[in-house]
Amino acid sequence: MSNTPLTPDRELPHKHYLNASYRSGLRSWLLTTDHKRIALLYLASVTVFFFIGGVLATMIRIHLLTPGGALVTPETYNKLFTMHGVAMIFFFLIPSIPAVFGNFLIPLMIGAKDLAFPKINLLSWYIYVVGGCFVLYSFGTGGLDTGWTFYTPLSSVYSNSAVTPAVIGIFINGFSSILTGLNFIVTIHTMRAPGMTWFRMPLFVWAHYATSLVMILGTPVVAITLLLAGLERMFHLGFFNPALGGDPILFQHLFWFYSHPAVYIMILPAMGVISEIIPTFARKPIFGYAFIAGSSIAIAVIGFLVWAHHMFVTGESTYAALTFSFLSYLVAIPSAVKVFNWTSTLYKGSISWDPPMIYALGFIGLFVIGGLTGLFLACLGLDIHIHDTYFVVAHFHYIMVGGAVMGYVGGLHFWWPKITGRLYPRSLSRFAAVVLFIGFNLTFFPQFILGYLGMPRRYHTYPPEFQVLNVLSTAGASILALGYLLPMSYLTWSMRYGRVAGQNPWPATGLEWKTDSPPLTENFEVTPVVTWEPYDFKNRPDLGLATGAPLPAPAHGDD
Amino acid sequence: MHRTGELYGHFETLEQQKESAAFGMWIFLVTEVLFFGGLFLTYTINRHAFGTAFGAGSNTLDIKLGGFNTVVLIMSSLTMAMAVWCAQVGKKQLVSIFLIATLGLGTVFLGVKVIEYKQKFDHHLIPGQGFDMRYRSEHPTPADDPKEIAIEKEELEKTFAVDPDTNAHGQLYFSLYFGMTGLHALHMIVGAGLLLWLIKESFAGRFTPQYHTPVEIVGLYWHFVDIVWIYLFPLLYLIDRHR
Numbered sequence: 001m002s003n004t005p006l007t008p009d010r011e012l013p014h015k016h017y018l019n020a021s022y023r024s025g026l027r028s029w030l031l032t033t034d035h036k037r038i039a040l041l042y043l044a045s046v047t048v049f050f051f052i053g054g055v056l057a058t059m060i061r062i063h064l065l066t067p068g069g070a071l072v073t074p075e076t077y078n079k080l081f082t083m084h085g086v087a088m089i090f091f092f093l094i095p096s097i098p099a100v101f102g103n104f105l106i107p108l109m110i111g112a113k114d115l116a117f118p119k120i121n122l123l124s125w126y127i128y129v130v131g132g133c134f135v136l137y138s139f140g141t142g143g144l145d146t147g148w149t150f151y152t153p154l155s156s157v158y159s160n161s162a163v164t165p166a167v168i169g170i171f172i173n174g175f176s177s178i179l180t181g182l183n184f185i186v187t188i189h190t191m192r193a194p195g196m197t198w199f200r201m202p203l204f205v206w207a208h209y210a211t212s213l214v215m216i217l218g219t220p221v222v223a224i225t226l227l228l229a230g231l232e233r234m235f236h237l238g239f240f241n242p243a244l245g246g247d248p249i250l251f252q253h254l255f256w257f258y259s260h261p262a263v264y265i266m267i268l269p270a271m272g273v274i275s276e277i278i279p280t281f282a283r284k285p286i287f288g289y290a291f292i293a294g295s296s297i298a299i300a301v302i303g304f305l306v307w308a309h310h311m312f313v314t315g316e317s318t319y320a321a322l323t324f325s326f327l328s329y330l331v332a333i334p335s336a337v338k339v340f341n342w343t344s345t346l347y348k349g350s351i352s353w354d355p356p357m358i359y360a361l362g363f364i365g366l367f368v369i370g371g372l373t374g375l376f377l378a379c380l381g382l383d384i385h386i387h388d389t390y391f392v393v394a395h396f397h398y399i400m401v402g403g404a405v406m407g408y409v410g411g412l413h414f415w416w417p418k419i420t421g422r423l424y425p426r427s428l429s430r431f432a433a434v435v436l437f438i439g440f441n442l443t444f445f446p447q448f449i450l451g452y453l454g455m456p457r458r459y460h461t462y463p464p465e466f467q468v469l470n471v472l473s474t475a476g477a478s479i480l481a482l483g484y485l486l487p488m489s490y491l492t493w494s495m496r497y498g499r500v501a502g503q504n505p506w507p508a509t510g511l512e513w514k515t516d517s518p519p520l521t522e523n524f525e526v527t528p529v530v531t532w533e534p535y536d537f538k539n540r541p542d543l544g545l546a547t548g549a550p551l552p553a554p555a556h557g558d559d
Numbered sequence: 560m561h562r563t564g565e566l567y568g569h570f571e572t573l574e575q576q577k578e579s580a581a582f583g584m585w586i587f588l589v590t591e592v593l594f595f596g597g598l599f600l601t602y603t604i605n606r607h608a609f610g611t612a613f614g615a616g617s618n619t620l621d622i623k624l625g626g627f628n629t630v631v632l633i634m635s636s637l638t639m640a641m642a643v644w645c646a647q648v649g650k651k652q653l654v655s656i657f658l659i660a661t662l663g664l665g666t667v668f669l670g671v672k673v674i675e676y677k678q679k680f681d682h683h684l685i686p687g688q689g690f691d692m693r694y695r696s697e698h699p700t701p702a703d704d705p706k707e708i709a710i711e712k713e714e715l716e717k718t719f720a721v722d723p724d725t726n727a728h729g730q731l732y733f734s735l736y737f738g739m740t741g742l743h744a745l746h747m748i749v750g751a752g753l754l755l756w757l758i759k760e761s762f763a764g765r766f767t768p769q770y771h772t773p774v775e776i777v778g779l780y781w782h783f784v785d786i787v788w789i790y791l792f793p794l795l796y797l798i799d800r801h802r
Binding site: 189220225 | 567568569570571575578579582583586587589590591593594595596597598600601604605608609686687724727728730731734735738
């Protein structure tokens with residue numbers, strides 16, 4: 001680290017949301033209605049679940065080092081992958097970007113003082129915590145072995161694990177998601193600052209609008225479905241139990257009616273993050289703003305019409321399968337629109353290789369692989385071959401980890417200076433981004449091959465000829481773990497020791513960068529009036545990028 | 560979050576605050592439609608598969624009590640609408656009166672529901688061990704009308720001839736009956752709690768023509784819960800009525 005900083009040391013603003021002393025100590029956090037503090041509460045709690053899910057994933061990968069299974073009994077193995085899925089999907093991926101960054105940024109980005117319903121916002125966090133406690137109770141008292149999909153009648157009749165508390169926990173947690181979505185939609189409609197028209201909103205906000213639509217329309221359906229499955233288990237009812245006249249396929253339809261759109265709850269916000277990072281570090285207005293905004297809505301709408309592609313081999317008519325296959329191909333169009341627009345934005349841009357940018361570029365690569373392999377799975381003939389194999393596992397990890405988590409970590413690096421007011425070490429964080437990318441690919445690319453060769457998912461054992469690829473995958477997982485532990489440590493370090501960032505360290509064009517870092521509790525001294533177009537670097541002298549003026553000194557602490 | 564009068568600090572104007580609250584309630588109602596939607600779908604699929612047993616199950620319900628409850632709920636919607644209107648035009652006393660009337664009618668509805676549930680319990684129509692569609696016709700009490708029991712017996716014989724598994728499929732009907740009416744009753748109880756709060760606030764004279772958003776959005780909720788019943792009543796009570 002250099003001892004002579006290139007710019008004089010800045011100081012944190014005197015008063016900001018982190019040191020606001022309207023109440024003291026822990027109470028000021030647990031009873032806060034400030035969207036920024038609630039975002040940090042979410043940040044802490046989703047990190048806990050990420051850690052739990054990560055430990056379970058590590059155990060899965062260690063177990064699969066040898067063909068016979070190295071670590072646990074088959075029953076325990078079933079519990080490992082189930083609990084990994086439940087912790088990661090319901091308690092990390094779905095709330096991660098919306099509840100942390102959406103919460104923190106949407107009011108800042110549209111120039112509001114808070115979300116429309118601050119108390120409901122806090123309530124949604126408590127609901128999340130209560131739901132999480134139920135699920136942790138289930139994990140601790142018998143675990144869960146049904147797969148995260150809870151297919152009946154396994155979950156409602158035959159499973160001997162603690163299904164009931166888990167189902168109750170996920171049911172409760174659903175309302176946290178519903179309330180968050182409701183809050184975002186109302187806020188975006190009614191709380192925009194003067195001049196912040198719909199087509200001046202950052203694409204991050206558009207992405208969250210689309211995500212919120214999925215949250216409010218899908219989540220209630222999975223809530224009632226899991227409630228029925230839970231009642232069926234508790235009172236021996238027969239909604240989904242063929243022995244009593246019920247229909248297990250009905251459960252699958254209802255479950256996937258939410259759980260497929262839920263994939264878009266995970267990926268759309270990440271796309272929003274990428275749409276913010278790319279123009280900032282290419283120093284160019286984003287290419288095709290209206291198309292990116294519209295494609296978010298299109299993904300949310302079409303995403304609701306593809307659910308039965310999870311059920312090509314579990315019983316539906318050929319015509320239904322054909323329709324769902326076609327509609328699944330259709331989702332690829334708005335997704336591709338985004339990818340092409342991001343790459344067109346990069347074209348002839350003035351690209352700086354700051355850490356968020358490296359995550360964003362990694363996202364594009366991994367999302368393309370994940371998205372294209374999704375088309376393999378939407379293809380009726382091919383799906384019969386690769387259904388329920390590691391090909392599927394690799395595909396959705398490319399979307400969820402390579403896409404959603406890359407976006408999440410990228411967003412963390414992009415907005416960290418705004419959240420904490422401080423910067424993190426630049427070289428180390430760039431190194432971490434590369435480690436993450438390599439570790440991820442080494443973990444999951446072999447799984448495409450394994451799946452294509454016929455290794456089924458959710459099995460605790462495999463034929464010896466698959467060992468090399470499995471060992472590669474486990475080795476990759478250990479690198480991947482390093483890729484997560486590094487940011488966790490230096491970001492924590494930077495909260496105290498990082499250099500002070502100032503209002504707009506990158507610089508970026510969004511409204512959130514026109515206030516202090518960290519912002520005031522009320523976000524802005526005076527309600528801003530928006531007179532500029534989004535992502536416009538040319539007509540923004542306040543960014544310090546006027547022609548001829550030297551770029552601001554490097555924003556980072558160690559070089 | 561500080562507050563000046565009725566205006567919370569994060570809003571600029573009372574209109575903005577009111578618009579947000581009403582819009583939020585509408586979106587909440589959309590989520591409710593989908594929440595009940597899952598149940599309605601399950602009902603539709605099962606009724607399509609087991610129409611005979613569903614008809615027989617439906618005929619065991621007390622149409623007089625169900626019909627009475629329907630009228631009670633429609634009346635409560637009227638009083639709720641009156642309460643909202645009175646709040647808008649500033650008739651403070653009438654607001655309280657109409658809110659209390661709405662709460663009273665809601666309570667009557669729930670009371671009748673309790674009576675109906677008790678009957679089902681007595682007739683062994685609770686899904687699970689001991690469920691028997693024929694129990695009532697085989698164990699009549701002195702209070703029962705012998706003619707009615709004879710008709711019921713004959714109908715059930717026909718039903719069992721068509722669908723020997725009527726007891727299994729009837730359980731599906733009653734699972735849905737208790738699921739749907741139970742969830743509806745739960746919404747009524749929440750609504751009653753909201754009304755209690757409104758009544759307290761209206762006694763304190765808080766609702767004026769400038770500020771009566773709580774009355775309006777609770778009104779929206781109350782009407783929604785009523786509408787759910789308007790669908791539940793024919794779907795559960797009127798499937799196969801031709802006696």
